[in-house]
Amino acid sequence: MLRVVLIALAISSTILFAILVIASIYPLTTVxxxxxxxxxxxxxxxxIAVMSDRVCQLYMYDINYASIGLRISPSLPDLYQYKVHLSxxxxxxxxxxxxxxxxxQGISIQxxxxxxxAALEVQRMIREELRYSNYSQYLPIVTxxxxxxxVSYVEKVAVQKALCTQSPxxxxxxxxxxxxxxxxxxxxxxxxxxxxxxxxCIHRDIKLLVPQGSPLSDTxxxxxxxxxxxxxxxxxxxxxxxxxxxxxxxxxFLWSYxxxxxxxxxQPRGEHVLRALAFCTAFVSxxxxxxxxxxxxxxxxxxxxxKLRQKIYRQ
Amino acid sequence: xxxSLGVDFRRVYEHATFMANRRFSxxxxxxxxxxxxxxxxxxxxxxxxxxxxxxxxxLIFSTIIYKILISFQASRVGRELNTGEVQIYLAHxxxxxxxxxxxxxxxxxxxxxxxxxxxxxxxxxxxxxxxxSYDIASQLxxxxxxxxxxxxLVMTLAxxxxxxxxxxxxxxxxxxxxIAIPMLLTFSAYYxxxxxxxxxxxxxxxxxxxxxxxxxxxxxxTMPPPTSPPPLRPPSPQLVLxxxxxxxxxxxxxxxxxxxxxxx
Numbered sequence: 001m002l003r004v005v006l007i008a009l010a011i012s013s014t015i016l017f018a019i020l021v022i023a024s025i026y027p028l029t030t031v032x033x034x035x036x037x038x039x040x041x042x043x044x045x046x047x048i049a050v051m052s053d054r055v056c057q058l059y060m061y062d063i064n065y066a067s068i069g070l071r072i073s074p075s076l077p078d079l080y081q082y083k084v085h086l087s088x089x090x091x092x093x094x095x096x097x098x099x100x101x102x103x104x105q106g107i108s109i110q111x112x113x114x115x116x117x118a119a120l121e122v123q124r125m126i127r128e129e130l131r132y133s134n135y136s137q138y139l140p141i142v143t144x145x146x147x148x149x150x151v152s153y154v155e156k157v158a159v160q161k162a163l164c165t166q167s168p169x170x171x172x173x174x175x176x177x178x179x180x181x182x183x184x185x186x187x188x189x190x191x192x193x194x195x196x197x198x199x200x201c202i203h204r205d206i207k208l209l210v211p212q213g214s215p216l217s218d219t220x221x222x223x224x225x226x227x228x229x230x231x232x233x234x235x236x237x238x239x240x241x242x243x244x245x246x247x248x249x250x251x252x253f254l255w256s257y258x259x260x261x262x263x264x265x266x267q268p269r270g271e272h273v274l275r276a277l278a279f280c281t282a283f284v285s286x287x288x289x290x291x292x293x294x295x296x297x298x299x300x301x302x303x304x305x306x307k308l309r310q311k312i313y314r315q
Numbered sequence: 316x317x318x319s320l321g322v323d324f325r326r327v328y329e330h331a332t333f334m335a336n337r338r339f340s341x342x343x344x345x346x347x348x349x350x351x352x353x354x355x356x357x358x359x360x361x362x363x364x365x366x367x368x369x370x371x372x373x374l375i376f377s378t379i380i381y382k383i384l385i386s387f388q389a390s391r392v393g394r395e396l397n398t399g400e401v402q403i404y405l406a407h408x409x410x411x412x413x414x415x416x417x418x419x420x421x422x423x424x425x426x427x428x429x430x431x432x433x434x435x436x437x438x439x440x441x442x443x444x445x446x447x448s449y450d451i452a453s454q455l456x457x458x459x460x461x462x463x464x465x466x467x468l469v470m471t472l473a474x475x476x477x478x479x480x481x482x483x484x485x486x487x488x489x490x491x492x493x494i495a496i497p498m499l500l501t502f503s504a505y506y507x508x509x510x511x512x513x514x515x516x517x518x519x520x521x522x523x524x525x526x527x528x529x530x531x532x533x534x535x536x537t538m539p540p541p542t543s544p545p546p547l548r549p550p551s552p553q554l555v556l557x558x559x560x561x562x563x564x565x566x567x568x569x570x571x572x573x574x575x576x577x578x579x
Contacts, residue, residue, distance in 0.1 A: 001331050001332045001335045001420065001421070001425060002332075003332075003335075003336065003339075004335045004336075004339060004342050004425060005428060005429055005432065007343070007346075008342070008346040008429040008432075008433065009429075009432055009433060009436060011343070011346055011347055012346065012350035012353070012354070012433040012436065012437070013436055013440070015347075015350045015351055015354050016354045016436075016437060016440055016441075019354050019355065020440075078442075079441050079442070272440060272441065275439070275440045275443070276440045279436055279439070279440060297332065297336055300339070
């Protein structure tokens with residue numbers, strides 16, 4: 001009876017040992033999932049500036065996609081490795097009333113990945129610029145020089161820059177663009193914990209669509225921002241100012257989502273294989289020991305091996 | 316050890332060893348198939364689930380295979396009774412109690428022990444830090460009760476000389492309970508049953524789950540919570556386990572009593 005138990009354990013540990021050896025040579029993907037996940041909810045710009053021929057906006061968000069995706073046991077044995085890979089991400093801009101006569105050439109984007117330290121420094125620089133320029137309490141307007149300084153700093157400290165291509169625009173109506181979408185790829189997948197800094201520049205003479213009955217007559221983007229920045233100079237009423245700010249900010253949302261591939265890979269370590277080998281050896285030794293004391297229980301097996309040996313010998 | 320309550324345990328062990336060695340080939344096949352299935356299922360499907368599920372799911376397959384093995388072994392006992400082979404053993408070698416004890420050892424205890432040890436070894440290799448945990452201990456208890464009750468049920472049939480019935484009933488029980496339990500659980504948890512139907516489904520669930528507490532515990536814990544609580548919750552796995560153990564003891568006692576007074 002002990003023989004049956006010992007042989008059973010030897011067989012099962014040998015099978016497990018074989019699987020672990022195979023899996024350590026060729027890692028097996030046990031679970032694989034591909035899904036789209038939000039990198040950030042719609043966000044407003046951290047800084048806006050009217051440049052020579054464009055209106056540029058700077059956005060920042062933390063990259064965090066590790067916690068989303070496959071449901072993982074908190075006590076997942078170290079036999080399995082959880083791998084997450086971000087293949088590409090989409091950046092979308094707009095979502096408000098819409099831009100009139102915006103062409104693909106009228107908008108450009110730059111996406112930089114920076115580490116946490118650099119991201120904090122950029123935040124500090126933006127705060128400094130906002131305090132220095134002190135244009136508006138409603139929109140984060142900074143000087144063109146200030147924004148250029150920030151962008152050149154970002155270019156210097158960026159870990160990598162993503163390559164973005166514009167997808168066909170989502171139209172709100174004839175001649176009106178509702179959302180502009182960019183598909184971005186980077187050489188290395190973005191690292192969790194880093195931050196994305198996105199600069200969106202839109203041609204300054206692009207107009208914003210306003211609902212009928214709006215008190216706004218001129219909706220050119222640069223002029224609206226200029227009005228907000230110099231509201232006290234132009235003596236603009238609070239109500240009109242709020243109207244302008246809401247028209248501008250509703251069209252300046254940016255959000256990003258990514259295609260994430262996550263998988264759980266069976267990748268045994270040396271210690272797993274060694275443990276299986278140790279159990280195998282222990283049970284085989286147990287069989288040998290048992291055979292030493294009760295050889296008559298193995299008579300059938302001994303006979304089988306003898307016949308096998310004889311057959312091989314004859315051939 | 317030699318003799319207690321009129322039973323010579325050395326003789327029991329020797330007779331059990333003799334029977335186990337005779338049936339070694341069927342053991343080997345079941346062990347190899349179950350080991351391959353358990354190892355592959357544990358390794359490939361295990362990840363991404365809560366720990367208790369990671370441990371339970373592959374074991375369901377193993378318990379089915381071992382239950383079929385148990386039924387097959389029990390039916391051979393039935394054959395020994397039908398052909399009169401048992402009289403040779405009972406004439407000189409062992410008493411009736413010793414014969415039944417050794418048979419139970421070979422038919423039920425050894426496969427259960429093999430499954431439990433295989434499982435413990437597998438966990439010790441794959442995740443040794445989880446070896447001493449409530450999860451593992453409770454799994455072992457549920458598996459033992461599951462397989463031993465199956466043994467007792469099929470041995471009751473076998474000890475009455477019903478060889479074919481043992482085989483068929485045992486195999487069907489192993490295969491059908493696996494399907495019946497989730498169906499009954501779904502009925503009792505998600506269907507808005509009222510009145511007599513509610514109690515019929517509850518009693519049916521309890522009866523079926525008693526025969527397979529481990530399978531029931533697995534489905535019970537994986538079942539998503541119903542949107543509205545049912546008027547009568549399905550029986551808890553702990554209750555099922557307790558009733559299973561009580562039933563096991565009762566079935567074993569009646570089997571011993573009947574076999575002792577059986578006219579061979």
